[in-house]
Amino acid sequence: MAEIEFYTEQFRVMDCDCDMNHRLTPGAFLRMAQQISTDQCESIGMNDEFYRQNHAVFLLAKLALKMERTPRGGEVLTLVTMPEQCKRAVYKRVTEARDEKGERVALLDSRWVLVDTDTRRILRRPPEAFEIGRFAEEVPFTLDVTIPKPAETEPSGKVTATYSRCDTNGHMNNTRYADAAADALPLDVLTDGEVKSMVISYHNELPAGQSAELVRGRTEDGGWYVAGQRADGRPCFEAVLTVE
Template sequence: MNADFYSESFTVKAYECDAEARMTPGAILRRAQQISTDQCDLLGLTNEVYARTHTAFLLAKLAVEFYAPVRAGQCVTLATRPSAPQRAVYGRYTTLCAQDGTVLSAVDSRWILVDTRTKRILRRPPEDMPMPFVQPPVCELDVSLVKGEAQPVAEETAFYTRCDQNRHMNNTYYADIVCDHVPLERIAAHAHARLAVVYHSEVPMGASFTLLRAQTGENGWYFVGTDGEKKHFEANLTLTE
């Protein structure tokens, strides 16, 4: 099994797409998350290993660039390339390509390994935990944020259907929330160009937070989710001109 590269092909399902038959950012992130899990399972980084070593990978930040819409019924190939940790951050670069090799979208995700008992970041994995990722990053996207004076737009909740086995809101659903709070006439008429998300703290199942939004350009927005003084995440979404 190649630890440096792994790919899977699939046909985009209608339920992964929006009203314009375009694959949503959240659906792309769910596919990217799944291929990461599939590769780790094949390499021996299974749930049993995480449970035994009291560890977990948590997503710290990501950026997605959208080069062309991905359509329902389209046959595509997802390829992922994990890299060795840099100052305790494990990078993973994932591309979504058309059958002719054209890159339709790219995801740069940055992960940290934590001790689930102490919540401390681990700069080295436990001795009995295999860690096969040794290659330098093949590509990195801009994960920085453009911020603005955000105002409240909604109250959001980590409902049952938004949560995963860790019993907190799955990181891909923040992309859905962001897209749902861009003005409808904008997101229906313009394709996605870029999404960046920084994750600060988990939202436990059943908990709520306030979503704030600021416009950063004609087709750009900044979002932040807070619970009082506690910040859960920040994000930028940019649409095409």
């Protein structure tokens, strides 16, 4: 069996990834996490050609993000990504970020499914090529991925899968839903506070050029709930943010 390796990479917090308070946005952090995940997969041969040959691709189903401290522009973060073997059709991947003092600033628990690119169905039994020996049997970090529902919601605009928000799958990139959820909140909520945690559940992809109507509401514990619904009536995503 191949030796299990967790993958490490450094990222500089760019000014263009920061908000008006010079703090790293949740969506920008998710893009760092997405990049290190891609780099780790490519390092063991799981590149675009590999996915094409096996007619399968990983899609994100849920994630939970916990921010211990919001990094600021100019900081250098060390990310470590830790993928787990498939369990009940789900691949868990945990990504941790530490600052230059070695202190953890963020923890991301993401849950992925393997989808057949021809049928668009979840593969309960992965192809032999996806039996990845260098993914760990167990990753000892777990965050709560449940999303509490508010008693009431109100309209909060819409989000469109525009050119700059889409990826090579032809739909809105999963990190852009974090941007959409943050943008759906009243502006002063995030200018006066910071996102301490975020949970996103991805229901149905938003294809390029299509839009989703957004609603928002407050949960019993004071969190902000945001959800999107496509024009065909199908739910697109749900998210809940804790802002302090």
